[in-house]
Amino acid sequence: MSLQDAPLAGVFPPGNEEGWRKIVDRALKGASFDRLTSKTYDGVAIAPLYPRAVAPGPRALRAAPGRWSVLARVDLADADAANAMALADLEGGADGLHIVFAGAQGAYGTGLVDDGEEALAHVFDKIRLDYGIPALVELSPRAPRAVDALLSLLDRAHIDPSITRLSLGLDPLGAQALHGFAAAPWGEASRSFAARAKSLATAGYRFGTVAVDARVIHAAGGTEAQELGFALAAALAYLRALEAGGLSLDEARSLLVFRLAADADEFVTIAKFRALRRLFARVEEACGLTPAPIYVHAETAWRMVTRRDPWTNLLRATLASFGAAIGGADAITVLPFTQALGAPDGFARRLARDTQLVLQDESHVHAVDDPASGSGGMEALTEALCERGWEAFQSLEADGGLAAALEKGSFQGRIAEVAAKRAQNAARARDKITGCNAFPDIGETPVAALAPFDASFLEAAAPAGAPRSTPLRPRRIAEPFEGLRDRSDAALAATGARPRVFLANLGAVAAFTARANFAKNFFEAAGIEAVFGEEGADVVADLVAAFRASGARLACVCSSDAIYAEKAGAAARDLAAAGARVYLAGRPGELETALRAAGVAEFIYAGGDMFDTLQRAFEEAV
Secondary structure (H helix, E strand, O other): OOOOOOOHHHHOOOOOHHHHHHHHHHHHOOOOHHHHOEEOOOOOEEOOOOOOOOOOOOOOOOOOOOOOEEEEEEOOOOHHHHHHHHHHHHHOOOOEEEEEEOOOOOOOOOOEOOOOHHHHHHHOOOOOHHHOOEEEEEOOOOOOOHHHHHHHHHHHOOOOHHHOEEEOOEOHHHHHHHHOEOOOOHHHHHHHHHHHHHHHHHOOOOOOOEEEEOHHHHHOOOOHHHHHHHHHHHHHHHHHHHHHOOOOHHHHHHOEEEEEEEOOOHHHHHHHHHHHHHHHHHHHHHOOOOOOOOEEEEEEOOOOOOOOOOOHHHHHHHHHHHHHHHOOOOEEEOOOOOOOOEEOOHHHHHHHHHHHHHHHHOOOHHHOOOOOOOOHHHHHHHHHHHHHHHHHHHHHHHOOOHHHHHHHOHHHHHHHHHHHHHHHHHHOOOOOOEOOOEOOOOOOOOOOOOEEOOHHHHOOOOOOOOOEOOOOOOOOOOHHHHHHHHHHHHHHHHHOOOOEEEEEEEOOHHHHHHHHHHHHHHHHOOOOEEEEOOOOEOOHHHHHHHHHHHOOOEEEEEOOHHHHHHHHHHHHHHHHHOOOEEEEEOOOHHHHHHHHHHOEEEEEOOOOOHHHHHHHHHHHHO
16 A cells, blocks of 8 residues: 555554653753643633543533524614614625614614614614514613614514514613613512513513623623623523513523623633533523523624724634634624724624624534534533633622622622733733734724714613612723824824834844844834834944934833843943933843943833833833
């Protein structure tokens, strides 16, 4: 048999963990193997290699097997424009709609503002809800008339509610978590909620009458386990209220639709969506119910979106929607890549649709139900999130249930602790955000939006006397760096030039290139333009002359450790004498005292507090 005739598997010796470890140990060159193990913000360890799962857990199956529903957001303030975009989305391949009112969890700078019947008649003009397309509504305290208006529209059109898939999404606890107030204490509000849900179900609106929406936890910086714990606690609170309102538990659970955020950490996203199904099945069993597949709606995460280098959002959204699809989401909304810039135009919305259509029609991601089942790594991560999520759920129950926990503020405090860690890791570039704290492009071409981003769309006013609690405000991780970039743009508009830093490169190209590129990316993350000194500068006087000609107020010495020991002190001294605030790229080690004495004000290196350093640098540079 020739090599070409041999089966591919027979060409290579069988692999085993022992052989793999030998190769890894050589690559690590004496470093600890633990370096290859990462941890999530829940403290879940993710190892580099897992054996095949011996006893996989329950499958994470969609409510209906096969394709998931591609949803398009309906969120423009102008009703006619919202309708035109919705029709274009449906014609362009979307399977359904995600209707977002101003003040809802997903009102990221946009949203429907008029909840009257006439306005909604314009929004839904020519949209055939009687064809059974999923239409998931996000309500808000700013849209108190929306439900009645939608019911009236269907009644006027003589559409039987039972043939529609209109999800009205009652979610008072989600609104309380977001805005920090409730219409009434939960003891009272739960009764009115249950009465409303029961009346809708009796009228035939049984698809997603109640929404269990945990995105607010993710958007506020919480962990995956906290998001899962919130979802379980909210679901249980709604089940209790509905049962007390006269519905059986079986009827009550059939009214729920779940909503989670999907982000670019694809393995954790897959595990989170799989864990939700397993965890709620456990709740069902505790309620004496036989578990049934739940309907899960995913939306790509707000906190990962950037205004800078927005094209990178396309990659993030692809990873997120892939993770949600593999994790078994029944419907997915992809945020258009310009969402953080303002109301997305038709092009951005088309790319949001096509992200999912390519995964379905070209990659056939939907062809296998729960493809992660049996994978050692995915099963281990799913089970770990189940454990952490259940602990978060039990903690909420120990506080007296979700409503009580929100009123006390204990849960919000735990989320704030994690959000602070995320902010710190982003500030130190340990959590890298391409286009912001990593690989910024200060010369990027602006991208169009239909209208500027308006943060007021996410706000809602509390009625007089409403019970108050700590709100969970959505925050994008990139915002602090984007603020510095905004200041740089303002300086450019006002003076014709950005703040600058002169890169004082010492020695040969090979000696300074790595640190010069690091310094360029470092300073340009704040919009401070890097100006390169001439290659191979050996004469300090020439370096100082080039600095003076650059128009910069900052200078950063860049070279190798060996050249630093020989020349950095003299370069720093003369640059400082010429009026520069002097930085040095790299850790100084034993040279720190001498270099500081020579005039080096700060050292920049991987792992340092990048944002704090850049804030000070910006003040010196302008």
